[in-house]
Amino acid sequence: MTNFLISIVGPTAIGKTALSIKLANHFNAEIISADSRQFFKEMAIGTAVPFKEELEAATHYFIQNKSITDHYNVGDFEQEAITKIENLHHKNPVVVMVGGSGLYVKAVTKGLDYFPEIDPNIRTELNTQFENNGLSALQNQLQMLDPEAFKTIAIANPQRVIRALEICIGTGKPYSSFLTNSEKNRDFKTISIGLNAERSIIYDRINQRVDIMIENGLLEEVKSLLPYKHLNALNTVGYKELFNYFEGTWTLDFAISEIKKNTRRFAKRQLTWFKKDESITWFDFKTDINEIIEHIKTTIKIS
Template sequence: MKKKVLAIVGPTASGKTKLSIIVAEKIGGEIISADSRQVYRYMDIGTAKPSKEERERVKHYFIDELNPDEEFNAGVFGERGREIIEDIFSRGKVPIIVGGSGLYVKSLIDGFFEGPAGDWELRETLYRKAKQLGKEAVYEELKRVDPASAEKIHPNNLKRVIRALEVYYLTGKPISQLQVEMKPEINFETVQVGLNWDRKKLYRRIEKRVDEMIERGLIDEVRKLRELGYDKNLNSLQTVGYKEVFDYLDGLISYDEMVYLIKRNSRRYAKRQLTWFRQDRRIIWVDVDDGTDFNELADKVIEIYSRGN
């Protein structure tokens, strides 16, 4: 019988951190943060990172492990995360995956093949071709060499079109074929629990949290990142809450516009997260609102986990 992992998923500001700490303390769990930004140092307020006190109560992984200019992706997260899960099991603890980055959760619990490391020279050539001949030309090229991937990728998603071509030219095989051949074996099953909020109430929480982040010093956090020499165009900083503050500090937008845009873009991000998670029929949704007793909710989640899928 496969060992069981618990995953607590949901949109931003839905209460995942608070709930996961209580659950972990009740069942002897350790938390794997499935968040593509909390892995970076110096990005605490804008990523709503668990506090130092919370991390002292329960062991966390993938928090404060990299500098903002270091590369990190879902494929690497999945590989390292599965090693950590085995280690947690070996010590008689329960692995609890917590986060809102749907692709990261999927990479960890289902596995997917990322392909070979990027070849910058080849990538530059393909981008130049797209600039000279148009996106359609490189998409047509993909249709010729890897029709299965071309069917799944939107012609306007140039980044993914070029990545699929890059993999083909580096390996001689379509990425769609490699994904089937190289998919890792998953030695555990995952019980996924999603936090379900009324949309309007969730949006109000998001807006309140943005106000709190600004009060707690989000602008100074971004100033410090700049002082440390981190460029606003880094992938890690092209993140809701950070890109808007950089624009404000650069004089491109006013303070009020900055606040408005962070709130709007956070709501849009939550909507995208929900769209992703709703597609996964394995997720068991539990209702949450402002009056929810999180201790009782934790007991309910533990009961779902104990029953299994």
């Protein structure tokens, strides 16, 4: 019997969690999260971790299973997620995966490119440069060493920039030269479902979600994490803006407006990433669940 992974992607706040639960319940399946921000148990409100009722509606994995102090990367996730999917397929031929972290989705569905081991001191030095000089200095360095990577990676993400730089420095070769785009063989077939909407609707949903996060206690969550603000996991939308508020750099209203703006930009980058994948079948976020189920059933039969 062929095993399947139903991968649900799309921009933030589009309704991926709700769809994943409906599909998991229909196919009697369990859910793998590929949202890299939801791995961390200290970050619940600002990462839109599913509510208690949602987590109880279907079995979820890789949600709040790590600490912000843990060293955890996409390669670790690839190995752990593939092992978990293989185990789940012993019980059911269908597993659902949901998340908007494009690189983490790709790690599971297509595999990652191979990179050589790099002297950890290089990353330590780059992190020190980031703390002392900021992201723009690292971006400029990457643009000189690897213009192709500068154009293609998530340049606003310090972790991505530092990763690309450490490969450039540690190997003497461009980071982009290691990107083969060759897919790994998987013991399952992936059915990729994308949710989308008009940009104005996506932006409205994002603004509403941020307001709800504030109401649900985001300020208290971020305040409790102030001692850890130097960690990479916390250099992310929803947290870095409020750190500026607590440090007196920004007003609260401005910090909230920046969260909304940066989340909208993040959603735009998500769509740019996923739109490159021609294997994804896109549906409007209001599409009736039965239409999506029929598409999946048809794809399974054809396979």
